Amino acid sequence: MIILEATKLYKSYGSKFNRQEVLKGIDLSIHKGEFVSIMGASGSGKTTLLNVLSSIDKVSEGSIKIENNEMTSMKEKQLAEFRKNHLGFIFQDYNLLDTLTVKENILLPLSITKTPRKEANQKFQSLATELGIHELKDKYPNEISGGQKQRTSAARAFIHEPSIIFADEPTGALDSKSASSLLNKLSELNEKRHATIVMVTHDPTAASFCNRVIFIKDGQIYTQLNKGEQDRQQFFKDIMKTQAVLGGVHYEH
Numbered sequence: 001m002i003i004l005e006a007t008k009l010y011k012s013y014g015s016k017f018n019r020q021e022v023l024k025g026i027d028l029s030i031h032k033g034e035f036v037s038i039m040g041a042s043g044s045g046k047t048t049l050l051n052v053l054s055s056i057d058k059v060s061e062g063s064i065k066i067e068n069n070e071m072t073s074m075k076e077k078q079l080a081e082f083r084k085n086h087l088g089f090i091f092q093d094y095n096l097l098d099t100l101t102v103k104e105n106i107l108l109p110l111s112i113t114k115t116p117r118k119e120a121n122q123k124f125q126s127l128a129t130e131l132g133i134h135e136l137k138d139k140y141p142n143e144i145s146g147g148q149k150q151r152t153s154a155a156r157a158f159i160h161e162p163s164i165i166f167a168d169e170p171t172g173a174l175d176s177k178s179a180s181s182l183l184n185k186l187s188e189l190n191e192k193r194h195a196t197i198v199m200v201t202h203d204p205t206a207a208s209f210c211n212r213v214i215f216i217k218d219g220q221i222y223t224q225l226n227k228g229e230q231d232r233q234q235f236f237k238d239i240m241k242t243q244a245v246l247g248g249v250h251y252e253h
Contacts (some may be wrong), residue, residue, distance in 0.1 A: 003163060003196050004030040004053065009062035011048055011219075022048045023059070024219040030164070033194040035187065037207040039239070040216035041246055047168065049216060050200045054087060054166040055079050067163050084112055088157030088165040092172040094149045096141040102152050103128070103137035109160040127155050130192075131185050147178025151185060158189060167199040171206050183209040204243055208236035217246055 011023040022045045030036055040046040051057035053064060055071055064071040069082060088109075089095075096105045103124060110120040128134040131151045136144055144152070150170060157165050167186075171179035187209050189195050199210065207213045209232065215222045225242060227235045 001032045002029045003032040003067060004028075004198070005063075005065045006053060007063040009049070009052060009064070010060045011045075011052055011057070012060050022219050023052070026062075026216075026219070026221055028053075028214070028221065030196060030198060032196055033190070034212060035190040035197045035210045036199070037210040037213045038198065038200045038216060039202065039204075039207055039213055039243065040222070042202075044216040044246075045219040046200050046216045050166055050168055050198065053198065054089065054164075055083060084109070085160070086163040088160070088162040090150070090153050090157045090165065090167040090170045092169040094141070094146075094153045094173075096149055096152060096156075098141050101138050101140055102133060102144065102148075105141070105152055106155045106159055108156060113160060115160075123159055124155075127158055130189065131155050132181075145178070146174050147181055150174060150178070150182050154182065154186065154189075158193070158195060161193070161195075164196045164198060167197060169201055170199065171201065171203060176205075179203075179206065204236055204239040207239050208232045213239055213242075215242055215246060222246060 006026060006028040009023050009026040010021070012019050012021045014020050026049065038046045038049060048057065052059045059072060062072065066086065071079070071082070074082065100108070106128065107120055107124055110123065125134065128137060131154060133148055133151050133155065136148055141149055154170070171182060174182065183206055186197060190197055199206070201207055211227050213225045215224065223242060225235070225238055230238070
């Protein structure tokens with residue numbers, strides 16, 4: 001089942017005299033339960049693509065449907081309501097609130113939707129245990145490591161069981177051990193909870209945890225790789241080969 005469908009996406013910045021086209025007619029669909037990675041050289045448009053798909057930014061032209069809801073025609077208030085109920089976000093810099101404990105940070109999306117306390121606590125127990133952070137529940141963000149912060153951020157993204165989770169370079173600020181731990185946990189949640197995850201990354205190791213990798217070049221889809229029956233090591237090699245062909249370093253968008 002297709003959960004996200006994007007058609008002829010264009011995004012440009014600047015005035016008509018100094019216009020920069022970042023996305024140039026992208027067509028894309030994501031199926032329910034997929035773990036998809038978007039890759040590309042700096043400046044390819046991968047972050048812009050994630051931002052417009054997740055409604056953080058608006059497209060200049062095109063259609064984005066999530067569970068058949070046309071995002072591009074929604075007013076700001078409708079979008080905010082839709083994001084609150086249907087979307088989850090994991091950012092590179094965690095975006096945790098320093099004045100809240102780990103548990104309070106994770107429960108934030110449920111407090112916004114006024115979920116009953118008993119139900120919220122049950123969801124917290126289950127998810128925090130799966131992510132290995134239950135014993136940290138009373139600690140504050142400044143008392144835990146980067147890897148633990150990012151798992152807290154992941155728990156906050158999953159807690160309200162959104163339709164799609166968008167992850168922007170979630171391992172970017174982590175050492176390799178913490179990154180690997182987080183990706184294993186995301187992979188497990190993807191399988192166990194049939195969660196749909198769309199992740200932007202520059203890291204082929206991170207991408208190798210996904211089912212499919214979409215490569216962006218100069219604002220267009222260059223190619224895609226499906227993991228299929230391959231093991232992660234083989235998929236990693238295929239990603240590296242494609243990345244080598246793409247090459248090139250520009251300014252990030």
